[in-house]
Amino acid sequence: MPAERVKMRHAREIFRLKFSGVATRDIALRLRFAPSQAHAATTGITSVGLRPPSVTQVVAHSHPD
Numbered sequence: 001m002p003a004e005r006v007k008m009r010h011a012r013e014i015f016r017l018k019f020s021g022v023a024t025r026d027i028a029l030r031l032r033f034a035p036s037q038a039h040a041a042t043t044g045i046t047s048v049g050l051r052p053p054s055v056t057q058v059v060a061h062s063h064p065d
Contacts, residue, residue, distance in 0.1 A: 006041050014041050019052035 006014070010031055017027045028038035 006037075011041065011045070014038065015045055015050065015052075018042050018045060 010033075013031060014027055017030065018024075022030075024039050024042050025035050027033070027042065028035040031038065033041075
C-alpha cells in the first residue's frame with residue numbers, strides 16, 4: 001500500500017521543528033506520527049534542498065524598508 005502524504009500544515013510544523021533542533025523521534029511524538037513517517041518526512045525536506053532562512057532573510061522580510 002502506498003504511503004500517505006504528509007499534510008501541508010504538518011509539513012510546515014515538521015520543517016519548523018527539524019530546524020529548531022528537535023530530534024526526529026520527538027517530532028513524531030509531538031505530531032502523533034510513527035517515527036518512520038517523521039523520519040521519511042524530514043529526509044524528504046532536506047533531500048529537496050529546503051533550508052531554514054538565514055537571520056538576514058528573516059530580518060529583511062520582517063522589516064521591508
